[in-house]
Each structure stands twice: as C-alpha cells, then as structure tokens.
Amino acid sequence: MAATVEETFQRPVGELLRGWRERRRLSQLELANRVEVSTRHVSFVETGRSKPSREMVLRLAEHLDVPLRDRNQLLLAGGFAPIYSESSLHSPAMLAVRTTLRRLLKAHEPYPAFVVDRWWNIVEANAGIGIFTEGIDEQLLQAPINALRLTLHPDGLARRIGNLADVRATALASLQRQVASTADPELQDLYDELREYAANDRPSQPGQAEVVVPFELVHDGHRLSMLTMIATFGTPLDVTVSELIIESFYPADDATAAYLRSL
Known part of the structure; x- marks a missing residue:
C-alpha cells in the first residue's frame, strides 16, 4: 500500500532522499560528485547521522530532479518550511x-x-x-x-x-x-x-x-x-x-x- 502524505512527513529526510536517489538509479558516489560533497556526507545524511541544512536538502533535490511538490515534502521532513507555493489555477x-x-x-x-x-x-x-x-x-x-x-x-x-x-x-x-x-x-x-x-x-x-x-x-x-x-x-x-x-x-x-x- 502506498504511503500517505502524513506517513511521508514522518519518515526521516535522509530516508526520503535515499529513496529518490535509488529511484534515479544513482550511486552515493555519483550523487556526491554532482552535488560536490563527499560520499561520506551523502551517506551520513541518508542514514540520519548528519542533519542536512535547508540549502543541502534543496541542492540534493535539484540534482535528483525531485518534483517541486516532493521538494516541499523533503523540506518538511527535514524540519524546514516549504518554499514552493501551490496556487489554485483559478486564484x-x-x-x-x-x-x-x-x-x-x-x-x-x-x-x-x-x-x-x-x-x-x-x-x-x-x-x-x-x-x-x-x-x-x-x-x-x-x-x-x-x-x-x-x-x-x-x-x-x-x-x-x-x-x-x-x-x-x-x-x-x-x-x-x-x-x-x-x-x-x-x-x-x-x-x-x-x-x-x-x-x-x-x-x-x-x-x-x-x-x-x-x-x-x-x-x-x-x-x-x-x-x-x-x-x-x-x-x-x-x-x-x-x-x-x-x-x-x-x-x-x-x-x-x-x-x-x-x-
């Protein structure tokens, strides 16, 4: 059964980022090279040993081509406020x-x-x-x-x-x-x-x-x-x-x- 939005927020941001990396079929080394950080840092973020900054969450999300809707979810999971608005088309x-x-x-x-x-x-x-x-x-x-x-x-x-x-x-x-x-x-x-x-x-x-x-x-x-x-x-x-x-x-x-x- 697919996870609900509430369940997604309850999952650690590192776990969510690892899921997106695996979905994009990238190794930790490949992602680290793209973001210009160490493989160790990516590993620590994914396992929860290191809490990523707001800027790091956004950099990882950008290089993982995460949709804007899901970038907001990553920010919430990391303890940050969403930055992308979601307006009704008729607003x-x-x-x-x-x-x-x-x-x-x-x-x-x-x-x-x-x-x-x-x-x-x-x-x-x-x-x-x-x-x-x-x-x-x-x-x-x-x-x-x-x-x-x-x-x-x-x-x-x-x-x-x-x-x-x-x-x-x-x-x-x-x-x-x-x-x-x-x-x-x-x-x-x-x-x-x-x-x-x-x-x-x-x-x-x-x-x-x-x-x-x-x-x-x-x-x-x-x-x-x-x-x-x-x-x-x-x-x-x-x-x-x-x-x-x-x-x-x-x-x-x-x-x-x-x-x-x-x-």
Whole structure:
C-alpha cells in the first residue's frame, strides 16, 4: 500500500532522499560528485547521522530532479518550511498563467488542445476537443475529466481510435515513466486501471520510415490522422504550474487539416 502524505512527513529526510536517489538509479558516489560533497556526507545524511541544512536538502533535490511538490515534502521532513507555493489555477495569483493558457489554446483552434494537471485531469481546453467528446459515455465526462481515461476507456474515445493498440502502448509507456519519476500513488492507480484495458492489445511494430505514432481517429465516417505535442512551463516556482501539461494535436496530412478547418 502506498504511503500517505502524513506517513511521508514522518519518515526521516535522509530516508526520503535515499529513496529518490535509488529511484534515479544513482550511486552515493555519483550523487556526491554532482552535488560536490563527499560520499561520506551523502551517506551520513541518508542514514540520519548528519542533519542536512535547508540549502543541502534543496541542492540534493535539484540534482535528483525531485518534483517541486516532493521538494516541499523533503523540506518538511527535514524540519524546514516549504518554499514552493501551490496556487489554485483559478486564484488571482494565477491570472497571468490562466490568460496565457487560454490565449494559447484559442490560437490553436480549430485543432484540439487541452491542459492537464499532474494526474491528467483536464483543467482547460479549446473548442477543438469537441471531436473527442462526442458520443462519449456521460460518466467519463463528469468533472474532473481525465484525459487518459477518456481516451483509453472502452466506453470512451477508444471505440473510434483506428490504431488503438499503438496509441495505448505509447500512452502507457509515457505514464509508466511518469510514475517512476514521481512515485505518485494516484498515477500508479491510473496506470494499473488503464493497463487492464490493454489485455488483448497487439501493438504493431513501427516501420523504418515512422518517427512518431500518429493518432488515428474516426469522426463522422472520416478517418483523421493527427500528431501530438507536449509542452510545459519553463522555470516554474509554483507546484501547480510545474505540473501543468499542454497537449496539442496537429493534422498529419492535408485531408485531416481540411476536415478540421471545415468543422
């Protein structure tokens, strides 16, 4: 059973840091070289023989590529106050971010685009995603709408994806990397759920000419082919902003482009 946030805070900071180091598959020597301290010091921190300073916790977290949410947890476990804010996307402090996202999504129309949080719940979207939500089971459209569940659930978009096995394999591989990177139990639960839908999948082998897996969607009898791109904010200092993911869909051929513009 995954540890709760309260249990995480009760664990020593050294134990948490060791967990992140092992998750990144680094030895104490490799981490020590990156942080420019002795291997002995890293060992003492991990075993609790040495209490790291606030600055050392942050340096280790940076070199271990620990997400901002978890850096706050490391600071709390070490007896320090968190330094990264976590603002609601709809708070006054996030007005500039929210405005930028909406402008970006609007500019991408008529092609689909949406913004998801750390757990792939859609927090903003443009009008283009209407081609994804048509005919979807109402339960999957209850807020918060999870983009991966909407796409891969048997009662969701999966029924209209022409290359479902390939799309699902790519999505699961990406989600698995995210689980490994964050150790987030909610993401692990989502991965386990989505993997159950793939029991009978037989993904095709990519040809030599293929460089990305297309997203093939059937809409009103038209077979569309799209490519997807993922974007995130650079140098975020807020937990919420650091976890936002923008997924944009682009037509992979002229016929798809013309059809999407006609809607």
